[in-house]
Amino acid sequence: MITAASDATRGLVPKAPSSVACAHCGLPVAPGEVEVDAASFCCEGCRSVYAIVQGSGLAGYYAYRDESDARPVATKTIGRKYQELDDAEFQRQHCTTAEGRRSVELLLEGVHCSACVWLVERLGRVVPGVIGSRLDLSRNVVTLTWDPERVQLSALARGLDSLGYAAHPLSATGASLATTRERALLLRLGIAGAAAGNVMLMAFALYGGAFSGMEAQYQALFRWASLAIATPTVFWAGSVFLRGAWAALRTRTAHMDVPVAVGILAGYLGGAVNTIRGQGEIYFDSLCTLIFLLLVGRYLQQTHQRRSRSESELLLSVAPQTATVIESGTERAVPAAGVQPLTLVRVRAGERIPVDGVVSRGVGSVDTSVLTGEPLPQSVQTSDRVYAGTSCEAGELWIRTESAGASTRLGRLMATVETTQRERAPIVRLADRVAGYFVWAILALAALTLLFWLRLDPRHAIDHTVALLVVTCPCALGMATPLAISVALGRASKTGVLFKNGEYVEALAQPGVMIFDKTGTLTAGQPELLAWYGDDEAKQLLRAIEATSTHPLARSVQRAFPENDLAVSGLEELSRGGLRALVNGEQVLVGSQGVVAGELGNLPDWAESFITEQAEKRRTTILLARGGSIVAAAAFGDALRPDTKQALSELRALGFRFEILSGDDQRVVDAVAQDVGIATTAALGRQSPEAKLQHVSLLRAKGERVIMVGDGVNDAGAMAAATVGLAVHGGAEAALGSADVFTTRSGLSVVVDAVVGSRRTLSVIRHGIIISLGYNALGIVLAASGVLSPLVAAIMMPLSSISVVTLALRGRSFQRNDLS
Numbered sequence: 001m002i003t004a005a006s007d008a009t010r011g012l013v014p015k016a017p018s019s020v021a022c023a024h025c026g027l028p029v030a031p032g033e034v035e036v037d038a039a040s041f042c043c044e045g046c047r048s049v050y051a052i053v054q055g056s057g058l059a060g061y062y063a064y065r066d067e068s069d070a071r072p073v074a075t076k077t078i079g080r081k082y083q084e085l086d087d088a089e090f091q092r093q094h095c096t097t098a099e100g101r102r103s104v105e106l107l108l109e110g111v112h113c114s115a116c117v118w119l120v121e122r123l124g125r126v127v128p129g130v131i132g133s134r135l136d137l138s139r140n141v142v143t144l145t146w147d148p149e150r151v152q153l154s155a156l157a158r159g160l161d162s163l164g165y166a167a168h169p170l171s172a173t174g175a176s177l178a179t180t181r182e183r184a185l186l187l188r189l190g191i192a193g194a195a196a197g198n199v200m201l202m203a204f205a206l207y208g209g210a211f212s213g214m215e216a217q218y219q220a221l222f223r224w225a226s227l228a229i230a231t232p233t234v235f236w237a238g239s240v241f242l243r244g245a246w247a248a249l250r251t252r253t254a255h256m257d258v259p260v261a262v263g264i265l266a267g268y269l270g271g272a273v274n275t276i277r278g279q280g281e282i283y284f285d286s287l288c289t290l291i292f293l294l295l296v297g298r299y300l301q302q303t304h305q306r307r308s309r310s311e312s313e314l315l316l317s318v319a320p321q322t323a324t325v326i327e328s329g330t331e332r333a334v335p336a337a338g339v340q341p342l343t344l345v346r347v348r349a350g351e352r353i354p355v356d357g358v359v360s361r362g363v364g365s366v367d368t369s370v371l372t373g374e375p376l377p378q379s380v381q382t383s384d385r386v387y388a389g390t391s392c393e394a395g396e397l398w399i400r401t402e403s404a405g406a407s408t409r410l411g412r413l414m415a416t417v418e419t420t421q422r423e424r425a426p427i428v429r430l431a432d433r434v435a436g437y438f439v440w441a442i443l444a445l446a447a448l449t450l451l452f453w454l455r456l457d458p459r460h461a462i463d464h465t466v467a468l469l470v471v472t473c474p475c476a477l478g479m480a481t482p483l484a485i486s487v488a489l490g491r492a493s494k495t496g497v498l499f500k501n502g503e504y505v506e507a508l509a510q511p512g513v514m515i516f517d518k519t520g521t522l523t524a525g526q527p528e529l530l531a532w533y534g535d536d537e538a539k540q541l542l543r544a545i546e547a548t549s550t551h552p553l554a555r556s557v558q559r560a561f562p563e564n565d566l567a568v569s570g571l572e573e574l575s576r577g578g579l580r581a582l583v584n585g586e587q588v589l590v591g592s593q594g595v596v597a598g599e600l601g602n603l604p605d606w607a608e609s610f611i612t613e614q615a616e617k618r619r620t621t622i623l624l625a626r627g628g629s630i631v632a633a634a635a636f637g638d639a640l641r642p643d644t645k646q647a648l649s650e651l652r653a654l655g656f657r658f659e660i661l662s663g664d665d666q667r668v669v670d671a672v673a674q675d676v677g678i679a680t681t682a683a684l685g686r687q688s689p690e691a692k693l694q695h696v697s698l699l700r701a702k703g704e705r706v707i708m709v710g711d712g713v714n715d716a717g718a719m720a721a722a723t724v725g726l727a728v729h730g731g732a733e734a735a736l737g738s739a740d741v742f743t744t745r746s747g748l749s750v751v752v753d754a755v756v757g758s759r760r761t762l763s764v765i766r767h768g769i770i771i772s773l774g775y776n777a778l779g780i781v782l783a784a785s786g787v788l789s790p791l792v793a794a795i796m797m798p799l800s801s802i803s804v805v806t807l808a809l810r811g812r813s814f815q816r817n818d819l820s
Contacts, residue, residue, distance in 0.1 A: 020034045020040050021040075021072070022040065022041050022042040022043075022046050022072075023039035023040060023041060023046070023050055024041060024046035024047075024049055024050040024053075024075060025042060025046050025072050025073060025075045026065070026072035027042045027072045027073075028042065029041065029042050030042070030558065030559045033563065043075070045075045045077045045164070046075045046164075048077060048162070049075050049077065049162065049163055049164045052126065052162050052163060053119070053163065056122075056125045056126045057125060058119060058122055058125060058126075060118070061115055061118060061119045062115075064114065064115035064118045064119075065113065065115035067115075073110065073112045073744075075110065075164040077161055077162065077164055077166070079161065080157075080158075080161065080166075080322075081154060081158065081333070082153075082154040082157035082158055082161070082167070083154055083333050084154075084321065084322050084333055084334075084335060085152075085153040085154045085157055085169075086152050086153055086154045090169070091104075091153070094169055095153070100147070100148075100149070101131055101145050101146070101147060101148075102145070102146055102148050102153070103132075103143060103144065103145045104143075104144050104153060105141050105142070105143050105144075106141070106142050106144065106157070106160075106167040106168060106169065107140060107141055107167070107168045107169070108120070108135070108140050108141070108142055108160065108165040108166070108167055108168075109140075109165060109166040109167075109168070110164050110165045110166065111135065111137065111140045111165060112744075114137065116135070116137070116165070117135045117137050119163060120133055120135040120142055120160065120163070120165060121133050121134060121135055123144070123156065123159055123160065123163075126159045126162065126163065127151060127155055127156055127158075127159035128150065128151065129146055129147050129150035129151030129155075130144065130145075130146050130151070130156060130159075131145040131146055131147060132144070132145035133145075142160070142165075142167075144156055168321065169321070185240070185295065185298065185299050186299060188236070188237040188240065188295055189237075189292070189295040189296065189299050191232070191233065191236070191237045192233055192237040192238070192288065192291045192292040192295050193292050195229050195230065195232070195233040195237070195288045195292075196233075196285070196288035196289045196291070196292040198229055199226050199229050199230060199233075199284050199285045199288045200285045200288070200289065202222040202225055202226050202285075203226070203284070203285035205218075205222055206219065206222055206223070220278060223274075223275045223278075223282055224275060226271075226275075226282060226284040226285070227271065227272055227275045227282075227284065229284070229288070230268065230271070230284040230287055230288055231268075233287070233288050233291055234264055234265075234268050234287060234291065237291055237292075237295065238264055238291040240295075240298070241257045241260045241261050241264065241291070241294065242257075242261050242264070242265075244257030244261070245257040245258045245260065245261030245262075246261075258439045259438050259439040259442060259472075260290075260294065262439065262442070262443070262469060263290070263469050263470055263472065264287055264290065264291065266465075266466050266469035266470060267283040267284075267286065267287045267466060267469065267470040268284075268287060269466075270282075270283070270462065270463070270466030270470075271283050271284050271287070271466075273462075274463075280463050281463055281466075281467065283466070283467075283470045286470055287470070293801050297481075297482035297483050297486070298482055321335065321336055322334065322335060322336055322354070323335075323336040323339050323345050323354035323355060323404075324345060324346045324347070325339060325343050325344065325345055325346075326344040326345070326346055326398070327343075327344075331346060336354035336355065336388075336404060336405065337404055337405030337406070338404070338405070339354065339355050339401050339404040339405075340401065340404075341401055341402060341403065341404075342400060342401060343400075343401045344360060344398055344399070344400060344401075345357065345398070345399045345400075345401055346396070346397070346398055346399075347364075347392045347396070347397045347398075347399060348392065348396050349364070349392055349393065349394050349395060349396060350391075350392070350393070351391070351392055352388075352389060352390070352391050352392075353366070353386050353387065353388055353389070353390050353391070353392060353397075353399065354388055354404070355388050355399060355401045355402070355403065355404045355408065356385075356386070356387050356388050356401070356402050356403045356404070356407075356408040356409055356410075357385070357386060357399040357400050357401045357402045357403075358383060358384070358385050358386075358399065358400050358402065359380055359381060359382050359383065359384045359385075359386060359397050359398070359399055359400075360382065360398045360399060360400040361382060361397075361398040362381075362382070362395060362396050362397040362398050363379070363380070363381045363382075363395050363577075364379075364380055364381075364392050364393070364394055364395025364396060364397045365377040365378070365379055365380070365392070365393045365394040365395060365551060365577070366378050366379075366380050366386055366390050366391065366392055366393065366397075367390060367391040367392075367393050367552065368387070368390045369519055369520070369525070377393045377394070377551070377552055379577060380397070386399060387408065387409050387410065388404070388408040388409070388410045388411070389408075389410040393551055393552060394549070394551045394573075395573075438773075442468075442469065442472050445468065445472075445780055445784065446465050446468050446469055448784075449461075449464055449465050449468050449783065449784045450462075450464075450465040452784070453465070453786070457786075460786060464783060464784070464786050464788075467783040467788045468779070468780060468783035468784060468788075471776075471779035471780070471782070471783050471788060471796065472776045472779055472780060472783075481502070481765050481768070481769075482502070483768070483804060483805055483808040484761055484764045484765045484768055484807075484808040484811060484813070485502030485505055485761065485765075486502070486808075487808050487809060487811065487813065488502075488505055488757065488758075488760075488761040488764075488811075488813040488814055489502060489505070491757075491813055491814035492505075492754070492757055492813075492814040494814070495745075495750075495753055495757070495814050496729075496743050496744045496745035496750050496753070497741065497743055497744075497750060497753060497754045497757065497814065498741065498742050498743070498744065499740070499741050500739070500740050500741070501740065504724050504740040504741055505757075505758045505761050505762070506758070506761075506762055506765070507705075507723055507724045507740075508707065508724050508726075508741060508754060508755055508758040509755070509758035509759040509761070509762040510705055511654060511655030511656050511705070512656065512657070512704060512705030512706060512707060512723065513656070513657050513658075513659060513699060513704050513705065513706050513707070514651060514656040514657065514658055514659075514707045514709060515658075515659045515660070515661055515695075515696065515706060515707070515708050515709065515718070515722070516658065516659070516660050516661075516709045516710070517660075517661060517662060517709065517710035517711060517714070517715045518638075518660055518662035518664055518668075518669055518672055519638060519662065519663070519664060519711075520710075520711040520728070521709055521710055521711050521728050521748075522640060522641065522644050522660070522672060522676060522748070523638040523639060523640055523641060523644075523672065524638060524639050524640075524641055525638065525711065526552060526555075526556070526638070527552050527553055527556050527620065527636040527637065527638060528556050528559075528560075528636065528637065528638070528639045529556050529557060529559075529560040529634055529635075529636055530619060530635055530636060530637045530639060531610075531614060531619065531634070531635035532632070532633070532634050532635075533606065533607075533610050533632060533633045533634075534624065534631060534632025534633065534634075535631075535632070538624055538626075538631050538632035539561050539632075540561070540564045540566060541566070541583050541588050541624060541626060541632075542557055542561065542590065542624050542632065542634065543557060543558070543561040543562070543563065543564055544564055544566035544568050544583050545568060545571070545579050545581050545583060545588055545590055546558060546579070546590070547563065547568070548571070549579065553620070553622065553636055556636055557634070566583050566584050567583070567584055567585075568581050568582070568583050569581065569582045570582045574591065574595060577591055577592060577595055578590055578591025578592065578595040578596070578622075579591070583626075586626055586627055587626070587627060587628070588624065588625070588626050589624070589625040589626075590622060590623070590624050590625075591622060591623065592620075592621070592622055592623070593611055593621065593623060596623040596625055596630065599625075600625055600628060600629075600630065603623070603630060604630055607623060607630050607633055610633045610635070611633070614635040617635075617637065617671065618637070618665055618667055618668040618671065619635040619636060619637040620635065620636045620637070621633055621634070621635045621636075622634050622636075640672070640675065640676070641746075641747050641748060642747070643747040643748055643749045644676055644747075644748050645675075645676055645677070646749070647747070647748035647749050647751060647752050648676055648677065648678075648748070649677075650752045651751065651752060651755065654752075654755055654756075654759075656707070656755075657682075658678045658682065659678070659682040659683070659684075660672070660673055660678060660682065660683040660684065661684055661687045661691075661692045661695060661696075661718065662683075662684070662685050662686075662687060663685075663686065663687055663688065663689075663714055664685055664686075665685055665686065666684075666685030666686055667685075668685065669683045669684070669685035670683060670685070688714070689714040689715070689716070689717050689718075690717070692714065692715065692717060692718040693717035693718050693720075693721055695718070696708055696718040696721045696722050697721045700721060700722070700723070705723045706721075706722040706723050706724075707722060707723060707724045707725075707726060708721075708722035708724070708725050708726065709726045709727075709728065709748075709751060710725075710726075710727060710728070711727060711728045715727075719739050719740075724740050724741060725739040725740045725741070726739055726740070726741045726742065726743075726751060726754070727739035727741070727742035727743070728742070728743055728746075728747075728748070728750075728751070729742075729743045729744055729745055729746045729747075729750070741754060753814070757813055757814035760811065760812050760813045760814070761811070761813040761814070763811075764807060764808060764811035764812075764813060767807055767811075768804045768807050768808065771800070771803050771804060771807065772800060772804060775796060775799070775800035775803075778796070779796060
């Protein structure tokens with residue numbers, strides 16, 4: 001008997017998520033894939049990796065994974081041979097050789113927790129010949145050492161890939177340079193800390209001598225020794241603040257380094273003059289402590305920042321590194337960037353297209369969502385143009401190359417992303433805005449103090465003025481933002497929100513225009529079975545014939561219907577798309593309207609009606625025929641994420657306005673906009689990556705604060721141009737590279753968490769600034785009245801810093817229990 005369901009709400013889909021977790025990655029297992037008496041897996045990749053882990057005696061990985069409390073991450077194995085890593089030129093550029101051993105650094109995909117470190121560092125159990133494997137979790141970079149006489153580098157890369165960690169050559173660009181800067185800052189921090197400790201010890205002796213007396217030669221020794229230690233501390237360790245202040249003055253911009261530099265230089269010069277004179281106060285202990293504490297705050301903030309990749313690293317993440325070229329009838333793998341125009345490139349099902357070009361031979365299905373946002377794959381055939389970075393989902397293509405590497409559309413887009421990021425105006429932090437007023441107020445008060453004491457007692461005028469400048473040097477004010485941001489970044493990462501830079505915490509806290517990509521952001525980003533017409537027996541036939549296909553629609557069927565044991569033989573993939581096979585001895589045909597009509601002739605009225613109804617909703621329909629008669633139909637589309645409506649409602653209450661920019665058809669975009677309560681006038685379809693970038697740039701030019709939320713390469717340019725670019729979980733690597741914030745939890749509720757946590761952090765920063773200004777106000781009163789001694793200044797400075805540190809540590813910011 002035929003049953004009908006015009007939509008998922010009256011049919012069968014989407015099914016409730018399975019409660020069974022994958023034995024390897026921990027993600028939910030589809031109902032049809034659950035094993036009753038054995039381990040269950042969400043995909044074949046996890047099944048394969050699990051077998052290798054267990055077979056290599058590395059089952060302890062799963063215990064470490066569970067202890068780490070890491071969020072489940074899908075396992076991705078590429079299955080490449082990595083032959084290009086054995087090339088002599090590659091090893092000359094990337095490898096080092098010493099004592100018969102070779103070493104190389106590789107960038108790994110899929111690293112997400114400390115258990116990954118444990119597994120990667122035991123690569124030698126999987127691949128004999130490995131001497132050492134060390135993984136830097138902060139950079140996702142593994143350092144491999146091996147014996148070239150026993151094993152090739154390609155074998156090591158294949159071993160890593162078999163464990164779910166695809167390997168890429170590491171380019172020494174922005175990330176490496178950032179690491180060098182961090183090490184240099186750490187060296188400054190160590191020198192400043194040592195100097196502060198030694199000068200403080202001598203200051204204690206001087207303070208004791210002030211009460212009980214000290215011989216003049218020892219007093220002079222301690223003063224000159226303090227000057228000698230403070231000099232390199234101020235002009236080398238503290239030079240980052242002096243250079244920052246000079247740059248701010250040259251560009252006439254407000255920056256916290258200006259009042260810091262004024263206080264440091266005033267205290268140093270005043271102390272140096274008094275040391276030479278042999279009388280008066282010196283503040284070298286306070287200065288060295290100040291520099292040390294400020295460097296601590298700056299270092300903590302830098303260690304939590306995730307830096308953008310360079311153009312080459314972005315391109316590497318999305319486009320394949322190698323291409324299979326056909327020359328004189330033979331195939332060979334070559335670097336994708338070096339493929340010459342007119343070269344014939346072969347791309348098999350499941351591979352990414354490495355070049356821009358025209359299909360010379362073959363028929364296939366290409367997933368273009370990474371560039372266009374279209375959720376469903378597009379059919380391509382001879383003479384159709386294809387682009388680097390897109391994926392061949394089905395079929396096999398021979399492509400005549402037009403451009404490769406940086407000359408492809410993807411390469412040009414990545415270059416635009418980098419240019420836009422460089423040209424984007426920096427975000428002015430709250431503390432820097434306060435500093436703009438603070439520095440002028442302090443200079444004015446210092447001038448008044450100098451004039452007052454010149455009239456009252458000229459001998460102490462300079463000392464009291466210097467004391468005011470030193471005690472008002474904004475140590476706590478300078479630490480309020482970096483400490484609060486540092487704590488917030490650490491807590492945010494535990495809730496699934498990662499910020500590349502602390503300044504975006506402040507920026508995200510402010511309301512503005514929030515622009516969403518549709519596919520993969522508001523929606524799930526993959527086709528799902530949304531409507532069905534047919535009986536249960538037809539479901540089993542469709543599930544059986546689609547069981548081994550990797551086509552996105554086939555995967556939707558595999559998720560929707562449970563696996564069965566129907567016998568399938570003679571499976572044939574039709575040239576125009578579709579499948580034909582014998583299922584339990586009966587002829588079964590599956591395909592689009594055109595394929596099935598071409599094979600069987602006219603369609604029945606119910607099928608025509610079903611197709612028309614689903615076409616109005618912009619859904620893709622396939623038909624199933626058995627024994628020459630059409631008996632069922634299925635419609636597929638991109639469903640909304642479960643939490644989309646609730647998240648938008650909460651964001652709207654937080655003061656945001658919404659727009660949609662999508663590469664999908666305008667009618668589909670309008671339907672989604674109406675469904676989530678966004679005006680269709682603010683929902684634009686058929687937007688190319690370049691058009692999205694232009695739209696965001698125009699809004700920024702009008703003074704709008706723009707938050708761009710997306711997941712694909714087609715959103716990367718718009719993200720780079722926005723005030724804040726936010727990439728949702730599952731996005732393309734290029735989107736992550738150009739985003740300022742990205743999430744490790746699926747859905748849009750995490751975007752709400754990011755905004756709420758950012759606002760709480762901004763509140764902590766404001767309270768820290770108020771406390772700092774309160775201490776400064778007290779210091780001004782004491783210094784201007786002439787009762788501030790070096791001992792009191794030495795007590796007040798750490799006391800104010802401790803107050804700010806305590807506030808930052810106790811602030812709620814991104815507390816998981818409050819946000820989830």
